[in-house]
Amino acid sequence: MKLALIGLGTVNRGLLELLLEKKDILSKKYNFHPSITAISDPVIGSVFCKKGLNIEEILSLLEKENSIKSYSEGEKGWDSVKTIKESNADTIVEAIPTALETGEPALSLLKTALNNKKNVVTTNKGPIVLAYRELTALAERNGVSLRFEGTVLSGTPVISLVQSTLKGVEIKEVRGIMNGTANYILTKMEFGSSYEEALKSARKKGIAEEQPEADIKGWDSAAKIVIIANVLMGGNLKLNDVSIKGIDTVTETDIIKALQERKHWKLIAAAKKTGDGITASVAPEILSDQDTLSKVTGTINAINFTTDTLGNIMISGPGAGKKETGYALLSDLLYINGKRKV
Amino acid sequence: MKLALIGLGTVNRGLLELLLEKKDILSKKYNFHPSITAISDPVIGSVFCKKGLNIEEILSLLEKENSIKSYSEGEKGWDSVKTIKESNADTIVEAIPTALETGEPALSLLKTALNNKKNVVTTNKGPIVLAYRELTALAERNGVSLRFEGTVLSGTPVISLVQSTLKGVEIKEVRGIMNGTANYILTKMEFGSSYEEALKSARKKGIAEEQPEADIKGWDSAAKIVIIANVLMGGNLKLNDVSIKGIDTVTETDIIKALQERKHWKLIAAAKKTGDGITASVAPEILSDQDTLSKVTGTINAINFTTDTLGNIMISGPGAGKKETGYALLSDLLYINGKRKV
Numbered sequence: 001m002k003l004a005l006i007g008l009g010t011v012n013r014g015l016l017e018l019l020l021e022k023k024d025i026l027s028k029k030y031n032f033h034p035s036i037t038a039i040s041d042p043v044i045g046s047v048f049c050k051k052g053l054n055i056e057e058i059l060s061l062l063e064k065e066n067s068i069k070s071y072s073e074g075e076k077g078w079d080s081v082k083t084i085k086e087s088n089a090d091t092i093v094e095a096i097p098t099a100l101e102t103g104e105p106a107l108s109l110l111k112t113a114l115n116n117k118k119n120v121v122t123t124n125k126g127p128i129v130l131a132y133r134e135l136t137a138l139a140e141r142n143g144v145s146l147r148f149e150g151t152v153l154s155g156t157p158v159i160s161l162v163q164s165t166l167k168g169v170e171i172k173e174v175r176g177i178m179n180g181t182a183n184y185i186l187t188k189m190e191f192g193s194s195y196e197e198a199l200k201s202a203r204k205k206g207i208a209e210e211q212p213e214a215d216i217k218g219w220d221s222a223a224k225i226v227i228i229a230n231v232l233m234g235g236n237l238k239l240n241d242v243s244i245k246g247i248d249t250v251t252e253t254d255i256i257k258a259l260q261e262r263k264h265w266k267l268i269a270a271a272k273k274t275g276d277g278i279t280a281s282v283a284p285e286i287l288s289d290q291d292t293l294s295k296v297t298g299t300i301n302a303i304n305f306t307t308d309t310l311g312n313i314m315i316s317g318p319g320a321g322k323k324e325t326g327y328a329l330l331s332d333l334l335y336i337n338g339k340r341k342v
Numbered sequence: 343m344k345l346a347l348i349g350l351g352t353v354n355r356g357l358l359e360l361l362l363e364k365k366d367i368l369s370k371k372y373n374f375h376p377s378i379t380a381i382s383d384p385v386i387g388s389v390f391c392k393k394g395l396n397i398e399e400i401l402s403l404l405e406k407e408n409s410i411k412s413y414s415e416g417e418k419g420w421d422s423v424k425t426i427k428e429s430n431a432d433t434i435v436e437a438i439p440t441a442l443e444t445g446e447p448a449l450s451l452l453k454t455a456l457n458n459k460k461n462v463v464t465t466n467k468g469p470i471v472l473a474y475r476e477l478t479a480l481a482e483r484n485g486v487s488l489r490f491e492g493t494v495l496s497g498t499p500v501i502s503l504v505q506s507t508l509k510g511v512e513i514k515e516v517r518g519i520m521n522g523t524a525n526y527i528l529t530k531m532e533f534g535s536s537y538e539e540a541l542k543s544a545r546k547k548g549i550a551e552e553q554p555e556a557d558i559k560g561w562d563s564a565a566k567i568v569i570i571a572n573v574l575m576g577g578n579l580k581l582n583d584v585s586i587k588g589i590d591t592v593t594e595t596d597i598i599k600a601l602q603e604r605k606h607w608k609l610i611a612a613a614k615k616t617g618d619g620i621t622a623s624v625a626p627e628i629l630s631d632q633d634t635l636s637k638v639t640g641t642i643n644a645i646n647f648t649t650d651t652l653g654n655i656m657i658s659g660p661g662a663g664k665k666e667t668g669y670a671l672l673s674d675l676l677y678i679n680g681k682r683k684v
Contacts, residue, residue: 018651022510030509155652157507164506165499167372167676168364169669292658295634300654309360309669310497310659312642316634317655327511327651334509 001337002052004038004089004118006080006109007096011123011150012039013062014326015093020055022330032337038087039068040080048087049074080105084113091119091336093329095150100214100223100239103130114138114146121332123150123325125223129239132230145336150328152224153178153301156317160331162232162305169307171233173272176303177296178224180319181208181215182247182267186284187297189255190264195248207299207320217246218267218282225269225280228303233271235278245283262289266296343679344394346380346431346460348422348451349438353465353492354381355404356668357435362397364672374679380429381410382422390429391416422447426455433461433678435671437492442556442565442581445472456480456488463674465492465667467565471581474572487678492670494566495520495643498659502673504574504647511649513575515614518645519638520566522661523550523557524589524609528626529639531597532606537590549641549662559588560624563611567622570645571613577620579613587625604631608638 005012019026019034026032035052039045045068047053053074061068069076084092092113096106103126110127113120114135122128127135128148139146152158162171177183184207188198199216202208214220222242229235247267255265263286271280287294292314296302301319306312318324347354361368361376368374377394381387387410389395395416403410411418426434434455438448445468452469455462456477464470469477470490481488494500504513519525526549530540541558544550556562564584571577589609597607605628613622629636634656638644643661648654660666 018510025512026510156655157503160507161499161503165502165673167680168360168368168672170367289631290637290639292634292637295632295637297632302656309665311666313498313657313659314644315655315657318653323651324653330510331507338509 001032001034001091001333002037002089003034003091003093003333004040004083004087005036006040006083006092006094008039008041008044008062008068009095009097010322011095011325011329012093014322014324015329016055016059018323018326018330020059030334030337032334034333037089038078038083040078040083042079045069045071045076046078046083047071047074047076048078048083050088080109081112084109084118085116089118091121091333093333094120094122094124095329096124098124098126100126100129100219103127107131110135111138114142114144117142117144119145119336121147121329121336123148123328125151125227129223129226132227133236145339147332147335149332150325151227153303153317153319154321154325155327155331156301156315156319157331158228158303158315159231160335161315166305166307166310166313169309171305171307173270173306174225174228174233174303175268175270175293177266177293177301178221178269178303178319179215179267180299180301181212182221183296183301184299185216186247186250186255186265186267189252190259194252216248218244221267221269221282225271225282229271229278229280233273233278235271237278237280241280243281243283247284250284258286263287264289264294266293268293343374343376343433343675344379344431345376345433345435345675346382346425346429347378348382348425348434348436350381350383350386350404350410351437351439352664353437353667353671354435356664356666357671358397358401360665360668360672362401372676372679374676376675379431380420380425382420382425384421387411387413387418388420388425389413389416389418390420390425392430422451423454426451426460427458431460433463433675435675436462436464436466437671438466440466440468442468442471442561445469449473452477453480456484456486459484459486461487461678463489463671463678465490465670467493467569471565471568474569475578487681489674489677491674492667493569495645495659495661496663496667497669497673498643498657498661499673500570500645500657501573502677503657508647508649508652508655511651513647513649515612515648516567516570516575516645517610517612517635519608519635519643520563520611520645520661521557521609522641522643523554524563525638525643525661526641527558528589528592528597528607528609531594532601536594558590560586560609563609563624567611567613567624571620571622575613575615575620577613579620579622583622585623585625589626592626600628605629606631606636608635610635
């Protein structure tokens with residue numbers, strides 16, 4: 001498998017670290033010997049090397065210079081379109097910043113990749129929220145794979161949990177805590193922090209981004225519930241179809257009052273099949289102490305699936321993180337690798 | 343795919359009901375068109391019909407007569423060995439009562455099936471506890487599949503969760519509530535029942551068996567932790583290697599005392615990698631109110647995996663039930679069906 005990485009931020013760096021760390025087991029247990037032949041990032045630099053890049057050198061350059069422009073060989077300066085079209089990679093690993101409104105520039109890049117008969121692995125919510133059906137059709141038409149486990153709950157299996165292990169089970173309803181930043185802030189506030197202090201602490205720990213609006217106002221959770229509804233429940237929702245309320249509507253008084261009754265505020269993303277489609281929402285809710293979701297604290301996320309055959313199936317795990325999201329890419333790559341081997 | 347069912351108790355009846363109920367979706371979405379050509383049960387009856395049995399007629403006979411001896415056509419009275427060897431089935435679905443000490447007669451039947459180049463799908467713990475490595479090697483040598491999702495937590499994905507969606511992740515430790523009967527009794531006792539009342543209620547609801555020793559004394563949980571340790575953690579444990587303590591050591595006073603401190607008794611099965619192997623245990627433990635496992639009540643089961651890359655991943659769902667365990671068989675069959683299609 002020959003990979004081209006588009007974007008060299010936290011997520012693709014996490015993937016590089018995992019590929020190095022787990023090299024032996026991936027080779028021995030899964031016969032997986034990936035070669036990274038190209039990386040393209042507008043800021044960090046771009047390099048194409050037909051025979052494969054040395055991951056150790058890349059990681060060492062990143063640590064020393066936060067740039068790969070001085071990599072020892074190969075062609076430099078290719079932009080992402082040229083990298084997708086002209087590199088010898090058969091699989092594009094895309095992890096550039098997301099834009100929920102337009103999906104761009106990622107959406108166009110993914111289309112280019114699929115049209116050039118390259119597998120696509122991405123952690124980017126925008127294109128999947130906006131164009132899941134179109135992209136899936138494009139992948140099928142070109143005989144390649146499109147995988148995006150990392151768009152929901154980082155490496156915690158959600159998409160593949162349902163697609164691989166719950167085949168034939170109908171998902172009737174989904175409820176979950178799908179944003180680590182929001183959940184961290186709510187948990188911190190239960191321990192006495194003000195909203196501002198909690199947000200500051202989340203920023204300090206690298207949990208919240210400089211612009212945490214998408215997390216706090218519920219848009220990030222809304223994007224995830226749209227992906228789940230469309231991919232796992234057969235829906236065709238747009239972000240506009242989701243009723244969205246963020247945690248900025250919850251006050252310290254609300255939280256203390258709930259705690260006194262042993263209740264907990266959580267930002268809940270939900271989707272439910274109705275007679276004529278799927279309704280979806282994101283809103284802070286007060287959960288009773290008996291609700292398992294009320295025990296999901298800090299940056300941990302969890303999703304409960306209500307099914308026809310198995311009742312409730314719940315999975316919890318990390319919702320973000322460098323290696324955790326890098327692993328989502330790795331698990332998608334292993335899936336594609338396994339498919340071509342059979 | 344041509345199936346022979348060995349044993350026609352609750353589990354294989356659950357499978358038959360699901361195959362009927364989900365016929366359309368299995369055909370449309372997964373191109374899965376199984377034909378059941380043989381059923382063999384020493385009490386309920388045996389019938390072989392080369393062109394496939396009519397599931398509706400089988401289920402209707404079971405409902406009316408609890409026997410399939412008067413099925414309208416085919417050859418009757420074949421025992422399980424003859425059914426495995428001489429029927430035209432390519433896949434053996436085995437769900438006869440388990441024997442944890444010897445694994446028999448199931449163990450010999452599964453070996454016969456694999457040696458006759460038939461895929462094996464089973465919910466029977468005994469053979470997997472005793473001979474996982476031997477059976478896996480036999481399946482490989484004969485170029486067939488061996489699947490046993492239903493040996494742990496019925497249809498809740500555990501084996502396939504790790505094998506399909508957590509590839510390349512190392513499981514360092516496992517802790518879980520793996521027995522629905524024991525958990526139901528402990529939950530009931532928290533609501534004021536005596537041990538005897540709780541057991542009676544479990545029997546009345548069809549949760550506990552007539553001989554509930556394996557559930558209450560922890561052997562059933564021990565069998566499951568051995569399977570998890572050997573299959574998912576690379577161990578080579580026997581049942582004897584597990585330190586086992588059942589819930590019959592927990593008194594009503596213990597439970598009330600714990601509740602007063604907002605703590606909960608749970609029967610915890612655990613396995614942990616150590617320097618030189620895996621240690622495993624089953625024992626009642628007092629969990630704090632903050633522990634997510636403390637919120638797993640009634641017949642629900644849950645397993646927490648501590649991993650190298652993803653921290654803690656927890657899954658919860660049903661631990662038993664007719665359709666729930668039948669679904670484990672169905673999911674294994676869908677896996678084999680998918681494998682041959684690629």
